[in-house]
Amino acid sequence: MNQNCSHLSDEDLLLAADGELSRRRLAQIRAHLGACWACRARMAEIEETIHQVVRLNRENLDPELPRIDGARARLEAKLAETARGAGPNLYQQLTAGLSHKGLAYALALMILLALGTRFLYHKIGEHEGYGQNRSYAAALPNPALTPGALQPVPMAGMCSSEHDQVVRKVPEGVEQQILREYGIAGGRTADFEIDHLVTPGLGGSDDIRNLWPEPRYRTVWNSYVKDQLEDHLHYLVCKGQVNLTTAQHDIANDWISAYRKYFHTNAPLLPYSTSGALSFLVKDATAGTHAR
Amino acid sequence: MSAYRTSALEDLAFTQAAARKQSEAECEVIRLFDELRDPALRYVLSFGLTIHDGEEVTQEVFLALLRHLQMDKPRDNLRGWIFRVAHNLALKKRLANERTLDTSGPHWFPVERQLDPAWNPEERLSASQKQIRLLSIFHTLCERDQRCLRLRLEGLRYREIAAVLDMSLGAVSNSLARSLARMIDPK
Numbered sequence: 237m238n239q240n241c242s243h244l245s246d247e248d249l250l251l252a253a254d255g256e257l258s259r260r261r262l263a264q265i266r267a268h269l270g271a272c273w274a275c276r277a278r279m280a281e282i283e284e285t286i287h288q289v290v291r292l293n294r295e296n297l298d299p300e301l302p303r304i305d306g307a308r309a310r311l312e313a314k315l316a317e318t319a320r321g322a323g324p325n326l327y328q329q330l331t332a333g334l335s336h337k338g339l340a341y342a343l344a345l346m347i348l349l350a351l352g353t354r355f356l357y358h359k360i361g362e363h364e365g366y367g368q369n370r371s372y373a374a375a376l377p378n379p380a381l382t383p384g385a386l387q388p389v390p391m392a393g394m395c396s397s398e399h400d401q402v403v404r405k406v407p408e409g410v411e412q413q414i415l416r417e418y419g420i421a422g423g424r425t426a427d428f429e430i431d432h433l434v435t436p437g438l439g440g441s442d443d444i445r446n447l448w449p450e451p452r453y454r455t456v457w458n459s460y461v462k463d464q465l466e467d468h469l470h471y472l473v474c475k476g477q478v479n480l481t482t483a484q485h486d487i488a489n490d491w492i493s494a495y496r497k498y499f500h501t502n503a504p505l506l507p508y509s510t511s512g513a514l515s516f517l518v519k520d521a522t523a524g525t526h527a528r
Numbered sequence: 529m530s531a532y533r534t535s536a537l538e539d540l541a542f543t544q545a546a547a548r549k550q551s552e553a554e555c556e557v558i559r560l561f562d563e564l565r566d567p568a569l570r571y572v573l574s575f576g577l578t579i580h581d582g583e584e585v586t587q588e589v590f591l592a593l594l595r596h597l598q599m600d601k602p603r604d605n606l607r608g609w610i611f612r613v614a615h616n617l618a619l620k621k622r623l624a625n626e627r628t629l630d631t632s633g634p635h636w637f638p639v640e641r642q643l644d645p646a647w648n649p650e651e652r653l654s655a656s657q658k659q660i661r662l663l664s665i666f667h668t669l670c671e672r673d674q675r676c677l678r679l680r681l682e683g684l685r686y687r688e689i690a691a692v693l694d695m696s697l698g699a700v701s702n703s704l705a706r707s708l709a710r711m712i713d714p715k
Contacts, residue, residue, distance in 0.1 A: 249705075250708065288711075301569055307587070314591055471601060
């Protein structure tokens with residue numbers, strides 16, 4: 237690096253080369269370069285090194301990259317699949333052609349059905365129990381073991397960066413403790429992601445009461461679907477469209493209902509399943525667990 | 529016009545608008561895929577993923593982009609957004625692979641590379657030595673410096689790199705300058 241204080245620093249030279257300086261500062265640097273051979277020589281060294289690194293990057297790896305044609309065709313097929321699934325939603329289909337009175341009856345029926353389904357779901361859950369040695373965990377956590385836990389996070393800090401930047405690895409000991417508590421210590425850990433119930437991006441803490449083994453793909457409502465909700469809720473909270481406390485409550489109380497509420501849909505937006513876009517995860521027979 | 533017909537027309541207009549929006553979002557995704565698939569794939573491969581895993585991660589990135597566009601989320605820095613999601617998904621995949629000890633992915637900057645056949649033996653020897661030297665220095669950089677360099681190599685601006693890696697602009701420029709200085713003047 238240029239140590240002499242009368243010369244430009246490497247950082248200044250690089251910023252100038254990359255067009256990252258203000259017009260005024262750039263003019264100063266150009267004037268200096270016009271007068272200083274040493275700095276021009278240093279600039280040439282930097283440019284030459286960049287040139288070499290770029291060559292290495294492209295020439296070594298590019299021949300190994302599969303052609304884009306096949307990849308684009310696969311993506312287009314998945315997009316088409318998504319579009320087919322995105323047709324008129326359930327609400328639109330059910331309400332097409334109904335009068336206001338009919339609509340009211342239909343809505344009441346839907347609410348009753350939803351309540352009934354939820355009641356049955358909980359009854360089944362109670363019957364099966366969480367303490368038994370089951371090969372997979374429920375899509376919803378056991379509220380007695382995982383009620384959710386928060387940490388004080390200033391709103392500004394929470395919204396300063398994208399929520400999905402946070403990929404946290406849960407310590408091995410904590411993972412094992414959680415799996416034991418859920419009675420699946422001997423199960424296939426590849427099937428689960430130790431996930432935060434209230435995501436850190438919404439003020440959730442790393443406390444064990446906020447972590448549970450969430451199915452990766454064996455259920456329709458899996459960890460990848462919950463990732464969508466976490467991302468969306470974070471966006472809505474930071475936009476001021478949803479109160480943080482409401483978001484925390486909704487995701488902790490029943491994240492599937494929260495998904496339906498905030499995405500206005502009864503089913504996950506994309507087909508995340510063993511045949512879905514994340515099928516590559518399925519082949520990891522003993523993949524580990526981590527939380528986001 | 530009856531209430532029923534008005535409602536039916538509104539439904540039709542709504543459906544048509546939704547279909548148009550979906551079609552526009554898909555076109556945007558394909559356009560960005562054509563532009564950024566190779567850079568994004570090179571970047572995710574740098575996490576040590578196999579070509580197969582890298583391709584799948586890249587596909588998932590662009591499917592996530594469709595959701596992003598469908599939900600009318602910000603479009604002001606889509607390139608940075610794509611690399612940030614690629615970074616996170618690749619990191620997740622690498623974490624999963626670490627459990628299975630599946631680290632069979634290609635090494636970025638392999639020592640054996642295809643030299644320009646037009647070069648004479650002296651030029652080939654010199655180029656090869658330079659590469660080996662650069663490679664050895666590159667691998668001594670900390671992970672964050674390597675990531676900055678890789679993202680800059682893929683054409684990201686400092687602001688975009690800062691967003692992907694959650695760093696300040698100053699930290700990005702400092703990291704890049706430090707890495708290049710080490711490559712020029714190895715200590």
